Amino acid sequence: MSKKILMVVLSLVMVMTLVVGCGSNTPAPTTAAPTTQAGGGETTPEATTSLAYPEDNIEVVYHSKAGSGGDIFLRTMGKALEPALGVSWVVNNMPGASGATAFEYAASAEPDGYTLLGVSSTIITAPLISGMTTTYKDFEPVCMMFTDPMVVFVQEESPFQTLADLIEFGKANPGTLKIAGGTPGELGFVVGAELMRVAGFEMALVPFEGGGDAAVSVLGGHVDGGIGEYAEIASSVEAGKLRIIASLNAMPEAPEIPTFASEGYPEIQIEKFRGVLAPKGTPQEVIDKLAEMMKTAFDDPDFQQYIKANNMIPNYKVGAEFTAIMDAQHEQVKSTLE
Amino acid sequence: MLDLIMQGITEIMHINTLLFILFGVAWGTIGGMIPGINATIAMALLLPFTWGMGPTNAIVMLCGVYAGGEYGGSIPAILIGTPGTNAAACTVIDGHELHKQGKTGLALYTSLNSSVFGGFFGAIALLFFAMPLAEVALAFGPAEYFALATLGLTMICSLGEKYVFKGILAGFIGIFLSTVGFDPIKGVPRFTFGVMSLNSGFDMVALMMGFYAISEMFKQAQELLGGEVFELKGDPDTHFPKWKEIKGLFKWNVFGSIFGTIIGVMPGAGATTAAFISYSEAKRISKDSSSFGQGNIIGVAVPESANNAATGGAMVPLLALGIPGSNSTAIMLGALMIHNVSPGPMLFINTPEIPYGIFVSLFFANVFLFFVGYMFIKFAIKITSISKPVLIATVIALVYTGAFAYSGELFSIGVTLAFGVVGVLLRKMEIPHTAVVLGFVLGFLMEANLRRGLIISEGSFWGVATASPISAVLLAFAVFSVGFAFVRGLRMSKAELS
Numbered sequence: 001m002s003k004k005i006l007m008v009v010l011s012l013v014m015v016m017t018l019v020v021g022c023g024s025n026t027p028a029p030t031t032a033a034p035t036t037q038a039g040g041g042e043t044t045p046e047a048t049t050s051l052a053y054p055e056d057n058i059e060v061v062y063h064s065k066a067g068s069g070g071d072i073f074l075r076t077m078g079k080a081l082e083p084a085l086g087v088s089w090v091v092n093n094m095p096g097a098s099g100a101t102a103f104e105y106a107a108s109a110e111p112d113g114y115t116l117l118g119v120s121s122t123i124i125t126a127p128l129i130s131g132m133t134t135t136y137k138d139f140e141p142v143c144m145m146f147t148d149p150m151v152v153f154v155q156e157e158s159p160f161q162t163l164a165d166l167i168e169f170g171k172a173n174p175g176t177l178k179i180a181g182g183t184p185g186e187l188g189f190v191v192g193a194e195l196m197r198v199a200g201f202e203m204a205l206v207p208f209e210g211g212g213d214a215a216v217s218v219l220g221g222h223v224d225g226g227i228g229e230y231a232e233i234a235s236s237v238e239a240g241k242l243r244i245i246a247s248l249n250a251m252p253e254a255p256e257i258p259t260f261a262s263e264g265y266p267e268i269q270i271e272k273f274r275g276v277l278a279p280k281g282t283p284q285e286v287i288d289k290l291a292e293m294m295k296t297a298f299d300d301p302d303f304q305q306y307i308k309a310n311n312m313i314p315n316y317k318v319g320a321e322f323t324a325i326m327d328a329q330h331e332q333v334k335s336t337l338e
Numbered sequence: 339m340l341d342l343i344m345q346g347i348t349e350i351m352h353i354n355t356l357l358f359i360l361f362g363v364a365w366g367t368i369g370g371m372i373p374g375i376n377a378t379i380a381m382a383l384l385l386p387f388t389w390g391m392g393p394t395n396a397i398v399m400l401c402g403v404y405a406g407g408e409y410g411g412s413i414p415a416i417l418i419g420t421p422g423t424n425a426a427a428c429t430v431i432d433g434h435e436l437h438k439q440g441k442t443g444l445a446l447y448t449s450l451n452s453s454v455f456g457g458f459f460g461a462i463a464l465l466f467f468a469m470p471l472a473e474v475a476l477a478f479g480p481a482e483y484f485a486l487a488t489l490g491l492t493m494i495c496s497l498g499e500k501y502v503f504k505g506i507l508a509g510f511i512g513i514f515l516s517t518v519g520f521d522p523i524k525g526v527p528r529f530t531f532g533v534m535s536l537n538s539g540f541d542m543v544a545l546m547m548g549f550y551a552i553s554e555m556f557k558q559a560q561e562l563l564g565g566e567v568f569e570l571k572g573d574p575d576t577h578f579p580k581w582k583e584i585k586g587l588f589k590w591n592v593f594g595s596i597f598g599t600i601i602g603v604m605p606g607a608g609a610t611t612a613a614f615i616s617y618s619e620a621k622r623i624s625k626d627s628s629s630f631g632q633g634n635i636i637g638v639a640v641p642e643s644a645n646n647a648a649t650g651g652a653m654v655p656l657l658a659l660g661i662p663g664s665n666s667t668a669i670m671l672g673a674l675m676i677h678n679v680s681p682g683p684m685l686f687i688n689t690p691e692i693p694y695g696i697f698v699s700l701f702f703a704n705v706f707l708f709f710v711g712y713m714f715i716k717f718a719i720k721i722t723s724i725s726k727p728v729l730i731a732t733v734i735a736l737v738y739t740g741a742f743a744y745s746g747e748l749f750s751i752g753v754t755l756a757f758g759v760v761g762v763l764l765r766k767m768e769i770p771h772t773a774v775v776l777g778f779v780l781g782f783l784m785e786a787n788l789r790r791g792l793i794i795s796e797g798s799f800w801g802v803a804t805a806s807p808i809s810a811v812l813l814a815f816a817v818f819s820v821g822f823a824f825v826r827g828l829r830m831s832k833a834e835l836s
Contacts, residue, residue, distance in 0.1 A: 013368055016375065016383065065665075066382040067672025075389070076676060096747035098520070100534040130520075130527050130537050178794050183525035206480070206793050207523050209786075212661035216605060219659065222479030223794065235660040235682020309678035 053113055053286050057088040060276070061109075062118040063102035063126075065095045069148075069231065069310075073274050074118040077145070080300035084293045091118070099126040103134040111281035113290065116142065121187055121272045124329045128337060129185035136330070140282050141322035143291040144275035147313040150191060150248040151257070152179075153233055154225040155218055156241055163246040163263040166225065170201035177203035180214035180226035185337055187272050188214070188227045191248060193336040194268045218242065229272065231311050249313055270332065271325060273315070291318045343465070346694030349394055350702060358395050359699055362402025363706045367714055369403070370410020373551045373733055374543065374740020376423040377407025378665040385669060393677035394692055398699035400670050401649075405703040407666075408609055408645045409453040409711060413718050416445045416638070419558075420551040420733055424542060425609035425645040427550050427775065428617040432630065432637030439633050442574035442719060444583065448635055449642045450711040451584060452591050456643030457704035459595035460602065460650020464657075465697045471603045471651065472658035478604055480790035481805030485812035486604075487784035490611065492819040493618035494773045501768065502827030508769045512777020513785075515540060522786035523793075535749040540757075542610075544741045544750045545778060548757025549764075549771045551737045555730045556762050562726055576719055583635075590636050591643045593620060598644030602651025605663030607783070609648040613641035614776055650700060656681050657693050 060078070064070050071093060078089030094102035099122055109115035117123075117139060127135040152163065160166045170177045182188035184207070192205045206223055208214040215233045218226040219241060226233075230251070236242040247257045248270050260268045276294065278287055295316060297303050307314060317325065350356070362384070369380025381403050388396035411426030416433035429449060436445035463471065478486070494509035518529045519539025530536035597616035601607045620640040621630040630637050653670075655663040660682025662668035674681055674692075685693050721729065741754040764771045788802065795801025804810050 067669040094746040096745040097534040098537040185525050204793050220476035235684045239683035
């Protein structure tokens with residue numbers, strides 16, 4: 001009896017160790033068959049002409065841990081995509097070095113469409129903050145899927161009813177307004193810096209790691225307000241504990257929430273995006289086919305429910321349009337860091 | 339309330355759901371037992387499998403893993419002096435000592451009993467006081483966290499054992515290590531020397547496993563070379579403790595559980611902090627504080643009840659505020675989100691069966707934990723009969739795997755090895771590495787929150803100290819305890835000199 005238990009437990013230990021060791025970082029079997037152009041200068045014709053893609057599992061690298069918002073986005077999209085792809089959509093989490101590990105791994109992968117990089121605005125902000133050599137410019141845009149709406153929020157009892165109230169108070173009492181947001185270079189900080197610059201007033205931005213901690217300090221009344229992602233505070237807003245005074249992005253699900261544009265600051269445009277990039281040099285046909293299939297993912301009812309439940313704004317952009325958004329954000333973040 | 343609990347019970351009372359909890363507990367316990375794999379990693383491994391389940395099954399299984407993981411770490415802590423998880427690091431101090439004295443059964447079963455007790459305590463607190471406890475989380479702003487971390491750091495003074503000042507030195511080393519990586523306020527990398535992998539600072543798993551597991555294995559390997567192999571005299575006593583012994587620890591279990599629950603509630607603190615703080619507080623108030631570290635069973639009961647009570651506490655911010663307070667609850671958040679359930683105050687109104695299902699499942703998880711733990715202990719004792727070189731090699735391999743799994747970088751293995759070597763040196767110099775780890779864990783909390791507090795108080799230190807009665811009282815305690823330690827330290831140094 002006890003021998004049997006011992007065997008079961010030992011084999012579970014073995015399984016777990018193997019899963020840990022191999023699972024977290026096994027590159028999905030990178031295709032040997034369709035891409036043999038590594039050798040010489042000649043481009044193999046079948047890689048460009050045949051659209052027999054995908055024939056093998058697709059590895060999607062992401063810079064954050066399993067269970068994080070972006071990880072769930074990629075995996076939910078994978079569920080909606082797999083029937084069309086006919087192969088597995090394997091999300092590989094590489095949280096090391098604040099993103100650099102994932103970015104470098106994906107950038108140096110074979111540009112054959114079998115290794116992709118799932119991205120959020122971190123692909124713009126992280127290289128700028130820590131001076132990484134790999135940036136979004138080392139990738140081809142596949143498509144942008146969503147915007148995570150960013151909002152300015154206050155405690156329910158706060159005297160500030162509108163964005164104008166907040167700015168007016170900031171102007172009348174320079175430096176006394178305390179707003180929780182991200183560390184310099186993060187989008188929450190960029191929003192605050194842009195607002196101060198455009199509206200011409202001073203407030204203290206209190207940096208928190210992650211929107212959750214910022215929301216707690218607003219809920220607890222330790223600061224006057226906060227800037228963060230809507231998804232992180234949605235439940236508290238619904239429960240009437242926090243109030244949104246303005247959103248950076250128009251939300252189709254909540255049209256009553258005023259936007260920066262409707263409040264008179266249309267020039268402040270910041271979009272926290274989610275999308276997919278491919279290593280530079282990936283054939284355009286492959287990218288087009290992928291982007292097309294990702295578009296059909298929107299029709300999946302489960303995916304639709306996920307969009308609604310997580311308060312994301314569908315925002316499908318491909319090619320140059322996607323690049324333009326990344327370029328603009330790159331400049332924006334860079335200017336607030338200077 | 340009662341009908342909601344009933345609703346929770348009906349949600350859980352399915353054979354599938356119960357089996358998922360049981361599997362979760364067993365999986366978590368095994369993960370906890372493997373050095374380098376903690377509850378968070380064990381959960382992350384199961385996460386992809388939860389997506390085919392309903393939200394309730396998914397979350398209750400993870401609750402099981404959480405409970406099992408926080409317990410499992412104590413088994414290797416006691417048997418081989420290597421904690422399976424960060425939160426079990428405190429258990430090594432007295433637990434391994436007890437094993438060396440042959441009181442193996444007492445240590446292992448006490449750890450199990452205290453874990454189950456703490457788990458129940460946390461679950462009850464969660465069930466009845468989730469909302470008031472959420473208020474505790476909200477009352478802690480930057481100033482209060484700073485004060486709490488400062489008070490926690492003063493414990494270093496009592497960890498130095500004979501040499502108070504060595505403990506303080508160790509604490510400063512730890513605080514220095516915590517400053518490597520991104521500056522929490524300015525967002526620029528510090529002390530990274532251009533190494534990208536250091537940007538997010540030293541991995542907690544890599545650092546703790548280096549200090550505790552690798553350095554312990556090196557030490558044991560060295561003992562093998564020197565021939566001074568530690569052999570148990572005869573068979574270790576593996577009997578379940580007598581009722582009298584269990585009863586005597588009751589108040590210490592309550593003591594640890596209270597610390598565990600409250601510290602668990604605070605986002606940013608967690609099970610490891612809870613175990614350390616409760617251990618040193620127990621040592622401070624105990625009449626027999628000099629026996630801590632020499633194999634005092636209280637030193638097993640207190641941190642083990644605290645780290646399991648923290649599981650209940652950690653669920654409070656997740657469920658009541660929709661904000662994960664720890665890595666483990668962040669994974670639970672992910673598991674709920676993939677099922678389009680977003681935790682937070684509305685959860686209790688929209689889908690009360692989920693939060694109440696979680697409450698009820700925590701009770702079941704702890705009942706299962708008792709039986710699973712009981713079985714595992716029976717076979718785990720056999721670990722001690724494995725040949726030492728094989729055991730040492732296995733543990734080192736497992737630790738490296740765990741460190742690698744956490745970040746997906748080979749660099750982490752290097753970090754683990756480096757801290758293992760540093761750990762050996764610290765042992766040689768009799769600098770308590772527990773104090774280094776404490777400085778590392780609390781140093782970051784203290785620095786980031788002091789600087790946030792200073793932004794809020796517009797640069798006034800006095801403003802941070804008096805931001806609220808909580809911060810004022812905690813800081814006053816801290817000042818008092820540092821003063822006390824200095825007096826003690828000076829007296830000891832004089833005694834050594836004369």
